[in-house]
Amino acid sequence: MDLTYTPEEEDFRARLREWLAKALPELPARPDPLDWPGRRAYDLGWQRRLYDAGYGSLHWDAPPALRLIFLEETELAGAPYVGANFVGLLHAGPTIAAEGTDEQRARWLPPILRGEAVWCQGFSEPDAGSDLAALRTRAVRDGDDYVITGQKTWTSHAEIADWCELLVRTDPEAPRHRGISWLAMPMDAPGITVRPLRTLAGPAEFAEVFLDEVRVPVANRVGAEHDGWRVTMVTLSFERGTAFVGEVVACRRTLGGLARTARANGRWDDPVLRRRLGRLNAEFTALWRLIQWNVGAGGEAGGAPGAGGSVFKLRYSQARQELYDAAAEVLGASGALDADQEWTAARLSSLSYTIAAGTSQIQRNIIAERILGLPKGR
Amino acid sequence: MDLTYTPEEEDFRARLREWLAKALPELPARPDPLDWPGRRAYDLGWQRRLYDAGYGSLHWDAPPALRLIFLEETELAGAPYVGANFVGLLHAGPTIAAEGTDEQRARWLPPILRGEAVWCQGFSEPDAGSDLAALRTRAVRDGDDYVITGQKTWTSHAEIADWCELLVRTDPEAPRHRGISWLAMPMDAPGITVRPLRTLAGPAEFAEVFLDEVRVPVANRVGAEHDGWRVTMVTLSFERGTAFVGEVVACRRTLGGLARTARANGRWDDPVLRRRLGRLNAEFTALWRLIQWNVGAGGEAGGAPGAGGSVFKLRYSQARQELYDAAAEVLGASGALDADQEWTAARLSSLSYTIAAGTSQIQRNIIAERILGLPKGR
Amino acid sequence: MDLRPTADQRALQTSARDLLARRFGRDRLRAAVDDPALDRALWRELGAAGFFALRLPEADGGVGLGLPDAVLVFEEAGRALLPGPLVAGHLLAGVVPGAATGERVVGLCDVGTGGARLWEHPEDCDELIMVEDAGPDASCGDGPDASSGDGPGASSGCGPDTSSGDGPDAYWNAPDWPTLAPLRSIDPLTPLARVVSYPRRAPRALDVPRLRREATLLTAALQLGSAARTVEMAVEHAGRREQFGVRIGAFQAVKHLCAEMLIRVDIARSAVYAASLTGQSLPVIGAKVLADEAAVRNARDCLQVHGGMGFTWEADVHLHLKRAWLRLEQWQSGAKAEEALAEALLADAAAV
């Protein structure tokens, strides 16, 4: 057990902090959330700056402690979120790095790291949500291409993506998990239609992607044909692991903001609310420690967080909803019912946390069966 | 919708209240909980008084409104609990009344109502708890007798019972639910061994009953041979229905006691505790109304409460545990940790409520499948 | 003694459900999401159907029914997510001319201690009634003398109360009198404004405690209807949606969520119906607490059962959740309600 950092790590932190203090004021104004081209330019521009300063690949191939420091410091400094680079840096990139050929790595990774390419995720389908392996988007081999027809949903940043990490069914006869392949699909290929998907939290962040005989070269397949399920599991374990580090830091900052707002507006006089905030303090402190634990454990296991990520994800998604429920209490009626209030908007978004990237019900199955070894069942 | 009582019902209440005011002071002192013969005599004696006053059968064959008034008034007056008469008056009795022959009713019901016979329940087995239909106690036909071998558990009052309502497997070849029969077994038959079963709440209230070639006449079977499962369902629906009326009244009284104790010892100054008690007030008031609803509905359906009893039982067992958790808060450390405190002992007993008579998990299945019509599954 | 609705009451409830299904079905609901301006024709139709005049004496053109009947009708409005100042219209039907028939749309705003000061559908109301607490320091109006002429008062906040303390607790306002703070309502079906101040120029003699009690009960009935509807939606979805080769309703995790939803509805319904019969303050407060919990938690569980689909704007789940959050803030709720229920335990030493 050790919470201290090595001198090298502390040095890394100091230099990063210094760089952030210089780099952040030079950033252009943040674009409007509805300005897609603006967001693309902004997010890629930030990644380019990180790359030029030597921080471009911290998200996936740095030693765990450095990655943690990077995520902590960028969040503390109020640096831009990973934004449109999310899938490239945290899903597709690490997957290609782990499973791709040398050619594939050389082709796709540098543009991601240099802030030149946006990736999106084409996994979920209308009838394949929790049951991802039920996906039906078909890829039929035709010479050196796959010809792909189907529909994907919950694809974020599809409007501005260059590439899509796409799961397709290449063998409809095989058992569900054995006939799937993982492809990199260029988003400018003919036959792709993107339609924004509006959520209960308001403006479209996600899209549906319709695929009508889209041709993707066989060379764009990562991993063996029909072996996409295994490749996918690599990606998903990243999603459930360290993807939330910055968010936990942000939640702890929000919690402090709630306390100060409550004291300013008088709600602090309510001990029920106060004690609730105190408990959330314990909760988010522990979640932060659990992330550190997972990062340490992941480092040993080779970088990919395991089922322990499900433990974190379950508790965190619950805690995040409780945080914004508490925010509604702090704000009182006129704030909690005002959709323009930042915390109220965040409360709406938080509702997706127990659903997206594996519902809480699915996560509990994973924990019970894979960690606790309980018998499989319904 | 109507919460008023008819003049006849109000008259019944007034006469009952008057009678209770006279009868209760004449009662002997309550026996020690460990004095089994004393408890038998006390409980049967009270039933005899009720019988002589014309209240002996209020528990099962009165109109619902009168039954409700009876249970409410006896509890309010601090009358003895149904105690050792529980199975006779609320399980076996109603079952025999509904399913027995004229001879059987004439033989077994009057002694129950007159306070002359104690019944116990022989349903659960070590390997048949939630899955009652898995019971293995065998009954083999031998002339006019069944010869019974097996083991029952969670049998309350077995030490002092005259009769046991016993579920046995009469056809081991048939599907699980089709080979069971319902018997009335005299507890003095040779081959019966009763062993007290100690619970986490302390002294033995329950027993294990070992059956070694016990002979029970075929004439003691209620309902057709192999049809015991259906007969049992009649009994269980009673258990989940009105059996808790008196307890809810008692819980509401306890809640008032908690509030007054908290004010006396200063815990009332804690708004967290106060609001918790306030919420429990809403909860138990609503549970009381739900019982009234169920009684009304049961009256129309012919006296046997339906799956609605599961709704009540689930919420009530939860609320009862919350009530005694709140009691621990009111008492503070030295009370909550003192096993001699009445509320602390009740807190321990309350732990069985989400398990006994069908766990909460089983009740949720019943509600989901039988009321909501969701597909059967695991 | 039977808490269940009578045959007549069931018929009343069915006719309300039929009217709403006919006049405010899913297409109308989704159209209202895009344009929440009140449908005045529907409002008049509700008036004609007796929605507002339900409890007025027949001699005055009312239907002559009671609070239990009103609760059943409001439960249906909650099920259908019917928007608009329904509680105001019903409670002020005998007070404000034109309200009973639905000709005029009237708003009702609680500005007493802890009142949310929120005004539903401010653009659609022809007039507005403010209710305050009695006694000094309890209200935040401009005071009867704070403004003159026919414009709204100019005060921008809560000054010391200059009233005598036993004056009226309700004030009539023209829609342009109060000073408002903008608010983008979380519920797309219910535009809101926050009342910052208002003139106390036109006092009205109203039984404010009774008004509050009945508003609380009717709001609880709306919550109950929403809670009941979200169980149905969850069960329908769980019985249809397949994942892992079976309908998801076959999974215990889904099944048990649905079972808990039903329990919340049954508990809330017992409390709401019983409170409508006694009309007493404490049962009403308890019913609101339980109905609030049922509406909010059922909407969330319904969302969880729906998975990603439930998170879309196109699904109706979020409309139930947002409305439930809104109603949670209206009339008696939260800390004040629980404190009142706790206090009653002390007062109630003798009874059970």
Next chain:
Amino acid sequence: MDLRPTADQRALQTSARDLLARRFGRDRLRAAVDDPALDRALWRELGAAGFFALRLPEADGGVGLGLPDAVLVFEEAGRALLPGPLVAGHLLAGVVPGAATGERVVGLCDVGTGGARLWEHPEDCDELIMVEDAGPDASCGDGPDASSGDGPGASSGCGPDTSSGDGPDAYWNAPDWPTLAPLRSIDPLTPLARVVSYPRRAPRALDVPRLRREATLLTAALQLGSAARTVEMAVEHAGRREQFGVRIGAFQAVKHLCAEMLIRVDIARSAVYAASLTGQSLPVIGAKVLADEAAVRNARDCLQVHGGMGFTWEADVHLHLKRAWLRLEQWQSGAKAEEALAEALLADAAAV
């Protein structure tokens, strides 16, 4: 930066587990349930194994390890349900002669504001240390001058504090000095007495805030061990017990209960281990809150998974629940803990 125990620490934990399995296995546990008098031989053996002297300097005959190591050992004691004033023995090993070796059994009782004033194993303790809050009105002893001679003070309750406010916050007591109120402990393994009053005759200079902080942390470690053990018990039972023709662990309802239990353990463990590294007050308080929750709720869920069997005296589930309830009342917990954690949010404006 790695929160996981090192190889050395894992070895330490394993050896503690082995010692407890050998010397306090299930037979001994159940024997102690029937007769909870402390096993002095075992106590000395714990002393010899370094249980109490773990953090004393090697020069003083200690093991020279730190708080993180102590936490790992106490986690094992919690798993095994080992009874006795373990926290007292460990924290007073450098203060009370004979405590480090286990020769003498010493009790520790918190009589400060909100302290539970409960004394574990009063019949078995050779001496007792009382800790109070500093400052006026904070303590409930008889005062240094309230008694004379060698008998216990005669005061029967809390009088005004006559101390100067900067005097010592700890007092030594012989086992027969305090006035006790009887209490039949809910935990059959842990006899209790409530300290009504005691003489302040033998002041001791102790760092009371630190003592409290470490006692809170070690108690949290005990809770953590119990919580981890009840998950194992639930999983073992669910993987063995058959109902409806399958092992009950195949049912989602059971599976998800067990998953939530594990989550509570992992969260509590992260908090407890991290707090042992920083040793700071707030992380310690937070760790206790989470470990309390894990121990109590896991024991209850374990009972639910066990069904009727879990409700029997013969099953060990209730022993975990009762001990968890007991530890919940010891040292920092509940309202005071949550208030401190809330207050820290305000103080902590700059940091995250």
